[in-house]
């Protein structure tokens with residue numbers, strides 16, 4: 001039986017790329033009159049964006065795209081997959097490859113003895129995972145062995161996901177997941193995403209983010225909780 005070499009990593013988010021800006025949103029809205037940007041019109045971009053968000057004219061924000069690479073536990077994986085509109089997701093496959101790295105997540109807020117127990121369980125189940133592939137392959141073939149051996153893996157196994165949002169769906173995602181009502185792990189991912197976008201060089205989405213934070217109950221169709229609340233890190237159990 002092969003011993004697994006486990007790696008504990010935190011939830012990790014990287015911004016792979018972005019397209020668009022406040023100006024893209026404004027120009028999209030101005031298509032109804034004239035897309036030509038003059039200096040005088042450029043000065044009106046912050047107020048135009050504010051009006052669009054306040055009044056619920058959100059289609060111009062669909063023109064920008066944000067592209068992330070996320071490494072997360074299985075519960076966060078499921079949370080991300082729940083977002084259907086304006087979100088595109090690809091994830092590494094446990095069907096097509098054997099997950100060699102044995103990455104797993106241990107909650108930081110657990111007491112040490114439980115962290116240790118989960119680590120031991122992760123090591124053991126990862127070992128059984130690789131062993132199961134080895135034992136099933138001669139009879140079932142490597143493909144079936146890989147796709148079923150993963151049933152040994154725990155919910156804290158980490159997966160890497162390629163996630164892109166249009167800016168409108170990103171605002172909606174932030175409203176729901178960068179919220180005290182969301183589980184801490186997905187909230188951490190949402191927070192990291194927002195920080196990355198806020199810190200893009202030149203701050204291309206500065207006015208959109210500012211207005212969206214101001215009018216958040218209208219910026220998300222379901223009126224997600226506010227970002228100021230999320231700073232409190234209140235843990236409210238969700239049914240998800």
Ligand SMILES: Cc1cc2nc3c(=O)[nH]c(=O)nc-3n(C[C@H](O)[C@H](O)[C@H](O)COP(=O)(O)OP(=O)(O)OC[C@H]3O[C@@H](n4cnc5c(N)ncnc54)[C@H](O)[C@@H]3O)c2cc1C
Pocket residue numbers: 082083084085086087169172176177181182183221222238239240
């Ligand atoms: C705190 C919390 C707890 C949760 N608990 C659970 C749980 O216990 N069980 C569970 O299964 N899920 C749970 N969820 C997931 C939740 O039900 C949604 O699936 C998830 O938040 C995605 O939201 P959404 O549908 O608004 O997003 P998207 O799928 O991205 O949709 C965006 C918006 O498009 C519109 N839309 C999308 N599809 C339709 C449609 N078919 N018809 C009409 N309008 C549509 C809606 O306005 C929607 O808000 C929870 C989410 C949160 C934040």
